Amino acid sequence: MALAKTVYNLLFRRTSTFAVTIMVGAIFFERVFDQAGDAVFDQLNRGKLWKHIQHNYENKEEE
Template sequence: MALVRKVYNLLFKRTSTFALSIVVGAVVFERVFDQAGDMIFEHINHGKLWKHIKHNYEIKQDE
């Protein structure tokens, strides 16, 4: 119960800190969700994306 009381006093007691914690939590969640989605997409499509196969189509130029 001491942890719940500390979290309440730190984040939820005042409206301003409550709103700020919601905004920060939403931004962090969006960033983590986006990164996880990109990782899953790249894992599923490994070898099919342009960055994986572009070396097959690039023309090498001699200097």
């Protein structure tokens, strides 16, 4: 209960801090959701994307 009261007093009591908390939370959620979506896409398409098969088609030039 004390934790909830502390969070309320720090983040949700004033409108300005509430708005900033919502904005920061939205940005954080967007970043996590985007990275998770990319990871799922890469996993489902493993072996089909250029970054996975690039070594088959590029020649290593010897110096």
